[in-house]
Amino acid sequence: MKRTILVRLFAGFLALGGAWVAYTQNPQGKQAPAQTKAPAPFNLIKVADDLYVIDGGQAGNVAIYITNEGVIMVDDKFEQHFDEIMANVKKVTNQPVKYILSTHYHADHSGGNTRWSSIAEIISTRNAHDGIVQHKQSNAPDNMVPARVTFTQETDLFLGGKEVRAKYYGRGHTNGDAFVYFPALKVLHTGDMFTSATPLIDYPGGGSLVEWTKTLDSVMGDKSLDFDTVIPGHGPVSKKADLLTYRNNAEKMRTRVQTLIRQGKNQDDVAKVMTAEYKWQPDSLNMQWSLPGMMTELK
Amino acid sequence: MRRTLLVRLSAVAIALGCAWIAYTQAPPQGKDGKQAKQANNTISKVADDLYAIIGDGGNSTVYVTNEGVILVDDKYEYDGQDIVDKVKSVTNQPIKYVLNTHLHGDHTGSNERFLPTAEIIATKNARDNMVKNKAAGVMRVVFTDETDIFLGGKEVRMKWYGRGHTNGDAVVYFPALRILASGDIGANNGPNVDYANGGSMKEWGATLDGVLKLDFDTVIPGHGPVSKRQYLIDYRDVATKIPATVTSMVREGKGKDDIAKVFTTNGGLWANPNVVNKLDQIMAELKN
Numbered sequence: 001m002k003r004t005i006l007v008r009l010f011a012g013f014l015a016l017g018g019a020w021v022a023y024t025q026n027p028q029g030k031q032a033p034a035q036t037k038a039p040a041p042f043n044l045i046k047v048a049d050d051l052y053v054i055d056g057g058q059a060g061n062v063a064i065y066i067t068n069e070g071v072i073m074v075d076d077k078f079e080q081h082f083d084e085i086m087a088n089v090k091k092v093t094n095q096p097v098k099y100i101l102s103t104h105y106h107a108d109h110s111g112g113n114t115r116w117s118s119i120a121e122i123i124s125t126r127n128a129h130d131g132i133v134q135h136k137q138s139n140a141p142d143n144m145v146p147a148r149v150t151f152t153q154e155t156d157l158f159l160g161g162k163e164v165r166a167k168y169y170g171r172g173h174t175n176g177d178a179f180v181y182f183p184a185l186k187v188l189h190t191g192d193m194f195t196s197a198t199p200l201i202d203y204p205g206g207g208s209l210v211e212w213t214k215t216l217d218s219v220m221g222d223k224s225l226d227f228d229t230v231i232p233g234h235g236p237v238s239k240k241a242d243l244l245t246y247r248n249n250a251e252k253m254r255t256r257v258q259t260l261i262r263q264g265k266n267q268d269d270v271a272k273v274m275t276a277e278y279k280w281q282p283d284s285l286n287m288q289w290s291l292p293g294m295m296t297e298l299k
Numbered sequence: 300m301r302r303t304l305l306v307r308l309s310a311v312a313i314a315l316g317c318a319w320i321a322y323t324q325a326p327p328q329g330k331d332g333k334q335a336k337q338a339n340n341t342i343s344k345v346a347d348d349l350y351a352i353i354g355d356g357g358n359s360t361v362y363v364t365n366e367g368v369i370l371v372d373d374k375y376e377y378d379g380q381d382i383v384d385k386v387k388s389v390t391n392q393p394i395k396y397v398l399n400t401h402l403h404g405d406h407t408g409s410n411e412r413f414l415p416t417a418e419i420i421a422t423k424n425a426r427d428n429m430v431k432n433k434a435a436g437v438m439r440v441v442f443t444d445e446t447d448i449f450l451g452g453k454e455v456r457m458k459w460y461g462r463g464h465t466n467g468d469a470v471v472y473f474p475a476l477r478i479l480a481s482g483d484i485g486a487n488n489g490p491n492v493d494y495a496n497g498g499s500m501k502e503w504g505a506t507l508d509g510v511l512k513l514d515f516d517t518v519i520p521g522h523g524p525v526s527k528r529q530y531l532i533d534y535r536d537v538a539t540k541i542p543a544t545v546t547s548m549v550r551e552g553k554g555k556d557d558i559a560k561v562f563t564t565n566g567g568l569w570a571n572p573n574v575v576n577k578l579d580q581i582m583a584e585l586k587n
Contacts (some may be wrong), residue, residue, distance in 0.1 A: 121418055123440070126447055146449065149418070153444040156423055158437075 044088045047229060047237055048185040050162075054088045057081045060109035060233050063189050064089055065182060067160025070098030073120070074180045074189045074231075076112025079141065085112065099123065099157055101166045102147060103191025103233060104174045105131035105205065107140040114145045122147040123155055125168050127176025127206060136205045138288070169222070170215035173199070173233075175206025177215070181225055188219075188227040194243050196235025198278050199250045200286055203293025209254050210297055216247040253278065258298040267295050338381030340374070342388060345517065345525055346476045348453075352385050354378075356405030357521045360480040361386055362473060364451025367395030370417075371471045371480045372406040372521075376435075379409035396420065396448055398457050399438065400482025400521060401468045402428040402496060410436025420446055422459045424467025428496045460509035463538070464489065464521075466497025468506070472513050479515040485531050487523030490538050491573035492581065500581045504539030511535060537568045545578075545585045555582065 042056030047063070054062040059077035062085055071089060076082075089097060102110045102124035110132065113122050124147040131137065132146040149155075157164045165181045173192040180189040192200065193216060201207040219225065220243065230238045256277070260270050271291060274280040280287055340354030342361070352359040356374035359382060368386055373379065386394060397413045399421040400406055407429070410419055419438035421429075426441045428434075440446075448455045456472040463484040471480040483489060484506060492498040511531060518526045541562075548558050555578050562569040562578075574581075 121440075126445070129447075129449065148449050149420070149440065150447045150449070151442045151445065152447075153442075154423070155440065155442045155446060158426075158439050158441075 042084050042088060044091055045237060047231065048182075048187055051182060051185055051187060052088075052092055053231055053237060054085055057084065058108070059111075060103070060106075060192065061189070061231055061235075063180070063231055064092070064097075065162065065164060066093045066095055067162045068095070069160035071095050072099045072101065072157055072159055072162075072164050073097050073116075074101050075103055075109040075191070075233075076100055076116050076122075078108055078111040079114045079143070080111075082112055082115040096120075098159060099164075101157070101164065101178065101180050102128055103180065103189065104128050104177045105144075105146075106137055106174070106192070106202070107144060109191065109233070110146075111141065111144060113147070114143050117145045117148070121149060123149045123151065123157075123166065125176035125178050126150040126152050127168075127174070128178070129176075131174060131176060131205050137202070138204065139285075167222075169218040170211055171206060171208040172201075172212035172215045173207050174202045175208075179219055179225075181227065183226070185229070186227045187229045187231065188225065188243075189231040190219075190233060190243065192233035193219075194230060194232045194238075194246050196232060198253060198280070198286070199290075201290040201293060203289055203297070205289075207289075207293070208297060209250070209257075209290075209294055213247055213251050213254070216243065216250070220244065220247070254298065257294055261295065261298050267291060270295065336375070336377045338374075338378045340378060340381050340385060342385040343525075344389075345519065346473075346478060349473060349476055349478060350385075350389055351519050351525055352382060353524070355381075356408060357400070357403070357483065357486075358480070358519055358523075360471065360519050361389065362453065362455060363390045363392055364453045365392070366451035368392050369396045369398065369448060369450060369453075369455050370394050370413075371398045371519075372400055372482070373397055373409035373413060375405055375408035376411070377408075379412040382409060393417075395450060396455075398448075398455070398469070398471050399425060400471065400480065401425050401465050402432070402434060403465075403483070403493075404434065406482070406521065407434065407436055410438065412436075414438075420448075420457065422467040422469050424459075424497060425465070425469070426467075428465060428467055432496075458510075458513075461502055461506035462497060462499040463503040463506040464491060464498050465493045466499075470510050470513075472515065474514075476517075477515045478517045478519065479510070479513060479531070480519045481510065481521060481531060483521035484510070485518060485534055486521035487568075488571055488573055489522075490534075490541065490568065491571070492577060492584075494577075494580050494584070500538075500545075500584055501542045504535055504542070507531065507535035507538055534568065541569065541574070541581070542585050545581055549582060549586065555579065558582070 045053045050066040052064050057077050060075045063074035065072040097120045100120050100122045105128040129146040129150045132144045154167045166178045177191050177193050201209045230243050340352050342350050342352045345351050348363040350361040355378050357372045360371035362369040394417050397417050397419045402425045420440045421438050423441040423443050429437050445458045457469050459469050468482050468484045492500050516528050518531050
């Protein structure tokens with residue numbers, strides 16, 4: 001009996017979670033297939049000494065860096081993932097989360113700010129702050145909380161003898177994407193400038209496909225960034241070579257679309273090609289946020 | 300004879316008594332064995348929710364919000380309690396952020412006290428200098444170009460514009476109030492170049508050119524009274540003319556004494572001991 005109740009409660013929880021994701025991802029009520037799936041279980045992945053990734057919740061990869069004066073975290077997923085993130089941090093350390101570095105303003109990376117901001121110092125780019133304040137993400141919840149401390153180019157954190165650097169290199173996914181670098185470990189968290197999906201360009205949030213590759217070129221050309229391992233915004237922990245591949249694929253996609261536009265194809269024509277060749281679903285955020293902006297930018 | 304003895308004894312007793320009083324009444328000794336100094340500061344209102352604490356060391360600025368206080372610079376170590384008391388005299392809000400304009404101990408002296416309860420922020424260069432100098436109260440958060448703090452619906456901008464007093468001078472701008480806390484790139488005891496910490500007379504004027512792009516009416520300098528924008532414009536002019544004058548006089552074959560004479564005659568900031576006494580270093584910098 002007890003077990004049945006547990007199973008039912010769990011099923012209820014999954015359903016609620018799924019409904020929440022569907023709700024937040026889709027204010028118009030059009031349910032994209034990928035977003036109605038029950039959330040996958042959370043995984044805690046060790047990347048290096050004292051550095052872990054929390055993957056799950058169909059939200060951005062959280063990184064946690066443990067020091068003897070507290071934990072530095074990168075991103076905090078959706079608001080609903082607070083307990084799950086906390087539980088995973090507790091699995092590997094008793095240290096409290098002291099700082100959260102946000103890679104950008106989207107709710108699947110900064111939605112947790114709503115809960116975390118009272119217990120940790122959240123730091124983001126100035127543009128990421130403004131994106132939340134101006135509610136630039138069409139499908140974000142209304143209770144998003146921005147960082148109190150922001151930066152324009154670079155901020156560095158020193159905690160427990162360890163150092164973490166957050167840097168802005170230019171536009172791409174949004175106009176406020178930060179890369180977070182762990183110099184002692186040669187690890188870079190890219191936010192959504194590198195994911196396991198095709199580039200999602202948030203043009204309403206200041207993103208740019210033309211700038212995207214230039215920004216990645218600046219990252220890979222920055223001699224002060226010496227990294228081997230890359231934590232993408234979504235997807236598995238990767239290597240530096242994978243970031244270069246992603247950059248080159250982004251360029252190919254840009255060239256492909258540019259060619260179509262110059263051939264006189266309209267937005268509907270291009271949309272069909274994107275679905276066929278890049279699996280962009282008709283109601284996806286790619287179609288909502290990226291395609292109209294690409295039609296203008298790549299003319 | 301007996302009387303003499305009595306007089307002598309009482310003289311000794313008085314002397315001992317005085318010594319005792321002197322011993323017990325002496326100010327407490329500081330950690331380094333030096334006498335701990337008494338704080339001597341005044342807090343005064345500059346604008347709504349913004350106060351200056353002026354007295355010891357560098358000027359502190361207090362910005363009150365309904366989620367906490369943002370403090371610019373924290374003077375010497377012995378001023379820490381007085382800063383807390385002065386802030387308490389105007390608000391019950393706790394000090395949440397301390398923004399250091401640069402590394403020097405008359406601006407960062409109470410950092411150690413505030414580190415456990417507040418976030419202290421400075422430029423990366425200021426922190427590097429503190430680490431190099433083994434200074435106490437090194438901050439956890441630094442920035443390179445600009446950091447903005449949002450607290451209680453208010454905004455404060457902290458910006459780095461280039462070298463001057465050191466290589467890590469930040470100014471703190473309060474946009475809603477059109478007020479600037481300049482740190483020591485606008486201190487009235489300068490322009491005082493700290494060459495050991497990356498300062499530059501040559502670049503000081505250009506740095507202030509950048510600062511003057513900010514839209515402010517009032518300046519709280521690192522040292523000196525609260526002033527108007529014109530004060531910093533004049534300061535920039537002097538900081539620009541000093542290197543030009545030194546360079547051209549050196550080219551004319553003029554020596555240090557001639558240059559010093561011009562500086563003294565010009566008066567004002569030119570004649571500050573922190574300027575005149577560093578002529579050797581200033582001339583050395585401007586030769587390159």
